[in-house]
Amino acid sequence: MTAITPGSVTSAASADTAWRRRTLAGTVLGFCRRHPLGAIGFVIILIICLAGGLADWLAPFDPEENDFSTMMQAPDWIHVLGTDQFGRDIFSRLVFGARTAMIVGFGAAVGGGVIGLILGVTSAYFGGWFDLVFQRVLDVLMAFPLIILALAVVSVFGTGVFNVIIAITIPLVPRCGRVVRASALAVREVPYVDAARALGFGHTRIVFHHMIPNVLAPFLILLSAFVGQAILAEASLSYLGLGVQEPVPAWGLMLQGSAEDYATTAPWIAIFPGLAIVITVLAFSLFGDALRDAIDPKLRTR
Amino acid sequence: MPPLLEVKELHTEFRTGAGLVRAVDGVSYTVEHGETVAVVGESGSGKSVGALSILRLIADPPGRITSGEILFDGRDLLSLSEPEMRKVRGRDIGMVFQEPMTSLNPVLTIGRQITETLEEHQGADRGTAERRALELLEMVGIADPRRRLRQYPHQLSGGMRQRVMIAIALACNPKLIIADEPTTALDVTIQAQILELMKSLTRKLGVAQIIITHNLGVVARYASRVNVMYAGRIVEAGPAEAIYHRPRHPYTMALLRSVPRLDRPRQARLDPVEGQPPDLTRLDGGCAFRPRCRFAVERCGETRPALEATSDAGHLAACFRSAELAAEEVAA
Numbered sequence: 001m002t003a004i005t006p007g008s009v010t011s012a013a014s015a016d017t018a019w020r021r022r023t024l025a026g027t028v029l030g031f032c033r034r035h036p037l038g039a040i041g042f043v044i045i046l047i048i049c050l051a052g053g054l055a056d057w058l059a060p061f062d063p064e065e066n067d068f069s070t071m072m073q074a075p076d077w078i079h080v081l082g083t084d085q086f087g088r089d090i091f092s093r094l095v096f097g098a099r100t101a102m103i104v105g106f107g108a109a110v111g112g113g114v115i116g117l118i119l120g121v122t123s124a125y126f127g128g129w130f131d132l133v134f135q136r137v138l139d140v141l142m143a144f145p146l147i148i149l150a151l152a153v154v155s156v157f158g159t160g161v162f163n164v165i166i167a168i169t170i171p172l173v174p175r176c177g178r179v180v181r182a183s184a185l186a187v188r189e190v191p192y193v194d195a196a197r198a199l200g201f202g203h204t205r206i207v208f209h210h211m212i213p214n215v216l217a218p219f220l221i222l223l224s225a226f227v228g229q230a231i232l233a234e235a236s237l238s239y240l241g242l243g244v245q246e247p248v249p250a251w252g253l254m255l256q257g258s259a260e261d262y263a264t265t266a267p268w269i270a271i272f273p274g275l276a277i278v279i280t281v282l283a284f285s286l287f288g289d290a291l292r293d294a295i296d297p298k299l300r301t302r
Numbered sequence: 303m304p305p306l307l308e309v310k311e312l313h314t315e316f317r318t319g320a321g322l323v324r325a326v327d328g329v330s331y332t333v334e335h336g337e338t339v340a341v342v343g344e345s346g347s348g349k350s351v352g353a354l355s356i357l358r359l360i361a362d363p364p365g366r367i368t369s370g371e372i373l374f375d376g377r378d379l380l381s382l383s384e385p386e387m388r389k390v391r392g393r394d395i396g397m398v399f400q401e402p403m404t405s406l407n408p409v410l411t412i413g414r415q416i417t418e419t420l421e422e423h424q425g426a427d428r429g430t431a432e433r434r435a436l437e438l439l440e441m442v443g444i445a446d447p448r449r450r451l452r453q454y455p456h457q458l459s460g461g462m463r464q465r466v467m468i469a470i471a472l473a474c475n476p477k478l479i480i481a482d483e484p485t486t487a488l489d490v491t492i493q494a495q496i497l498e499l500m501k502s503l504t505r506k507l508g509v510a511q512i513i514i515t516h517n518l519g520v521v522a523r524y525a526s527r528v529n530v531m532y533a534g535r536i537v538e539a540g541p542a543e544a545i546y547h548r549p550r551h552p553y554t555m556a557l558l559r560s561v562p563r564l565d566r567p568r569q570a571r572l573d574p575v576e577g578q579p580p581d582l583t584r585l586d587g588g589c590a591f592r593p594r595c596r597f598a599v600e601r602c603g604e605t606r607p608a609l610e611a612t613s614d615a616g617h618l619a620a621c622f623r624s625a626e627l628a629a630e631e632v633a634a
Contacts (some may be wrong), residue, residue, distance in 0.1 A: 176573075178598035190456070191399050191401050192405050192406045195399055195406075196407070197391070198359060199418075199419050199470065200390070200422060200423060201388070201392075202423060204390060210410075213407075213410070214408065
């Protein structure tokens with residue numbers, strides 16, 4: 001029974017390479033071929049991230065510097081996307097705004113997501129009273145629309161980038177916790193969790209090592225959607241004057257105030273930040289959809 | 303030498319919406335070092351709950367071990383703290399589950415699942431644990447173990463997965479392995495392979511085994527002693543050979559008649575156990591098997607027969623008429 005047949009030894013060498021983990025490049029190429037829209041979304045996300053990250057080098061002008069000699073200029077070769085009512089270069093503000101959007105978007109999505117993930121899985125794992133109480137708390141939080149809850153939090157903590165992240169994180173926690181708990185409940189019933197208990201593993205190890213990896217697929221999809229939502233929420237808060245404050249460049253802020261007044265005379269002031277928001281949120285949404293299809297193990301080729 | 307495991311008057315209850323279920327109702331038995339004991343019974347007879355109670359893996363709520371003693375290697379498992387109990391699980395007592403398809407974590411490699419146990423219980427470093435994992439896979443007869451270590455459970459067949467489960471159960475050199483219907487989910491040909499493997503390994507390593515099953519063929523071939531459970535109690539216990547050839551309880555007799563036998567003349571029809579298993583929330587003071595028993599008398603409804611010695615040595619049965627049944631069989 002324990003003897004290895006000679007045939008299996010020779011086949012092992014060739015099989016070894018076949019079973020080796022796919023290379024990163026191979027994975028990425030496969031993803032692009034099967035999910036072209038998702039790949040486009042990913043490329044847009046990448047461009048926006050790069051724009052935000054390299055804003056200091058990319059932006060031709062200081063985004064916060066007023067120049068009253070160049071107010072409300074239409075797009076031309078110097079100011080490629082025109083200038084606003086204070087003479088600030090819109091392209092430069094968009095690029096720096098991308099940085100704000102990404103910091104807030106990823107910060108809030110990852111923060112809310114991770115907290116929701118841990119709470120959701122823990123809740124499902126322990127069940128009973130803990131689960132019941134936790135779920136009712138989530139119910140209360142879920143009763144408020146994302147933006148309303150975020151507004152409430154901002155009014156408590158005040159404005160500014162960091163507070164906006166917290167304000168968006170809090171309403172994302174129950175949204176993540178709810179979905180993750182549902183998946184985790186299913187995982188909880190699978191015998192390998194009991195098997196892990198029978199092997200003498202502690203609760204922490206089972207939650208973090210055995211349950212969380214098994215709910216990562218829905219979690220990652222959720223996370224990509226959350227980034228888009230968080231960016232949108234940040235833009236909304238800023239637009240309402242309760243988010244990022246002037247003169248920090250943010251897309252929502254660029255739409256705010258006099259941008260409406262100049263909608264007919266200088267439409268570029270409102271159009272470009274609006275487009276930036278739409279494209280970014282769309283990109284995350286496309287990428288999230290493709291990610292769901294790609295991650296689903298039933299569709300994955302072996 | 304005292305027995306490896308001594309279960310005394312174990313009671314495990316579940317509080318359900320329909321009422322209190324005494325899933326295990328005063329069960330006592332022993333397992334000697336290196337011995338294989340089978341626990342046989344139909345679904346809901348309390349055989350799995352009894353095994354999970356030994357490892358204290360009963361979900362509370364709704365379940366609870368209300369009384370009894372479980373002496374393992376001289377220690378009462380029921381009085382251990384949870385951290386101490388965790389050290390017993392997986393290290394001193396290994397467990398093999400029914401479903402090899404779902405008892406392995408799909409996102410961890412086979413190797414990782416074996417080394418994780420070793421790291422948890424023996425504080426082994428990565429390298430040592432991996433060498434041991436390789437050794438274990440070879441031991442359970444998995445070809446090309448080096449490659450298998452890096453694979454995920456979905457890349458293995460059911461039989462191979464069950465071999466991996468056995469490897470994990472054996473990883474920390476346990477003294478006892480509890481196998482909860484280890485072959486139910488497998489093909490018949492694979493079942494025999496797995497059972498042979500478990501038999502040879504436990505014999506070689508001197509590990510005691512509790513095999514929980516409803517398959518009497520498994521019992522006959524692999525167990526030295528058998529406990530037959532019905533409605534949360536042991537109704538008959540004894541050496542496998544005696545149980546098989548000289549059953550002393552009507553339930554065991556009915557069970558044996560309901561399976562095809564190769565050692566008896568072929569019958570035209572199998573004889574199933576009539577009726578349904580009893581509703582454990584509404585048991586009366588009498589024998590639980592009485593409604594399905596063809597030998598039931600008035601006395602069976604009044605008091606519950608205790609598990610008592612029969613004329614055979616080491617053979618116990620919980621039936622008022624076990625002596626009569628024995629005499630009848632001799633006459634026939």
